Amino acid sequence: MNKLVLIIITGILLTPQFIIGQIPNSERYSERMTVSPIKGSETNVHSKWIKGAILPAALVIAGSITLLPESWCLLSKYTIHGRVLEMFPGSTSHVDNYLQFAPLAAVFALKGSGLKSRSDLINQVAITAKAELLMNVIVQGMKFGIPDLRPDGSTKTMPSGHTAQAFVSATILDMEYRNVSPWISVAGYAAATTTGVYRMINNKHWISDVFIGAGIGIFSTRIVYFTHRYRFGKKGNIVILPEILKNGGGVSFAMVL
Secondary structure: OHHHHHHHHHHHHOHHHHHHOOOOHHHOOOOOOOOOOOOOOHHHHHHHHHHHHHHHHHHHHHHHHOOOOOOOOOOOHHHHHHHHHHHOOOOOOOOHHHHOOHHHHHHHHHHHOOOOOOOOHHHHHHHHHHHHHHHHHHHHHHHHHOOOOOOOOOOOOOOOHHHHHHHHHHHHHHHHHOOOOHHHHHHHHHHHHHHHHHHHHOOOOOHHHHHHHHHHHHHHHHHHHHHOOOOOOOOOOEEEEEEEEOOEEEEEEEEOO
């Protein structure tokens, strides 16, 4: 039974990589995926949004299901948490404090090494900042509004901020480098999954917090990628021209946004 619980948790959290494996290389993504109506029909745009929302929604639903049963039920967050603690007695660690940022660190390390990715550095910084902001607004808003207690008795359990951060990091790594090698994506999601598992091993979060946090992390990142316009870093955005006037001269300045 204990092994079954671990398999289920790991399988659900690693689902993004299994989905990636079913996507043909030619369709994994275009160089610049946006929601601009100029490229593709409205149907294709809606399809991207729907497909992008399926996995985060599934994770949130899975986490919510564990909130519904009585504490003695097999699917209850209390039962699952007890099983996890039984499987890893005395295995607490602070590794989750660092693993949550590991995939994001890998993104910038790979860029620094010159490995070609989806976004240039300027756009990467903008995308990362927007994803982090959106994720934190959602997570902190829920923590403020939901008074549930953590397994250790402290407050602000829902959702897991560490797990949300880990899956923001992993999804950015996936979106940038999945067309280079799927194993890069596997490594990112494995680090994120380990972060979520350790939040339970460390008695800091319930399974519901972890699943919902993972869903929020993936959702926040995907919505930013779907809406980002790649306006930064374009050549020719700024034009400076000399100007001759009747009583003197000057400089004209124009910027295309």
